[in-house]
Amino acid sequence: MAIRNIRIIGDSVLKKQSKEVKEMSPKIKILIKDMLDTMYAAQGVGLAAPQVGILKRIVVIDISPEGDSPIVLINPVILETSGEQTGEEGCLSVPGKSGTVTRPNYVKVKAFNENMEEVIIEGTELLARAFMHEIDHLYGELYVDKVIGGLRSVNNDEEND
Ligand code: NI
Numbered sequence: 001m002a003i004r005n006i007r008i009i010g011d012s013v014l015k016k017q018s019k020e021v022k023e024m025s026p027k028i029k030i031l032i033k034d035m036l037d038t039m040y041a042a043q044g045v046g047l048a049a050p051q052v053g054i055l056k057r058i059v060v061i062d063i064s065p066e067g068d069s070p071i072v073l074i075n076p077v078i079l080e081t082s083g084e085q086t087g088e089e090g091c092l093s094v095p096g097k098s099g100t101v102t103r104p105n106y107v108k109v110k111a112f113n114e115n116m117e118e119v120i121i122e123g124t125e126l127l128a129r130a131f132m133h134e135i136d137h138l139y140g141e142l143y144v145d146k147v148i149g150g151l152r153s154v155n156n157d158e159e160n161d
């Protein structure tokens with residue numbers, strides 16, 4: 001188990017574009033494991049590789065209360081979105097803050113899993129929000145630029161994306 005350092009807003013790496021993963025390697029396998037360890041340790045529901053300083057198109061998500069249902073998305077592409085939801089969002093790179101963001105309520109994503117097998121995953125509500133938030137990170141976008149009405153301070157023990 002290895003916890004990586006989470007980059008905080010203001011770090012220029014968070015504003016950069018991530019690159020496609022061409023093939024799986026032992027190094028990328030370790031990165032994915034470390035991203036999951038880091039996300040769980042920080043009690044987040046999602047983490048993108050640039051948040052640990054690696055500009056690769058890799059995202060991990062787990063919205064389950066038990067933290068036993070990890071989703072790994074490599075080179076994710078949004079195929080379809082529909083509907084709308086407006087709700088609270090946070091980010092491990094923006095500690096202690098949350099804000100209201102409008103996102104699609106349904107998102108269909110194509111990606112590769114950790115075995116580089118193509119997968120298509122659909123999500124609604126929190127999962128749809130997590131897909132959008134984490135994939136935004138791969139384009140150097142942070143939710144703070146999409147917040148309606150400004151950021152708020154939250155308790156440290158609240159969940160973050
Ligand atoms: Ni985030």
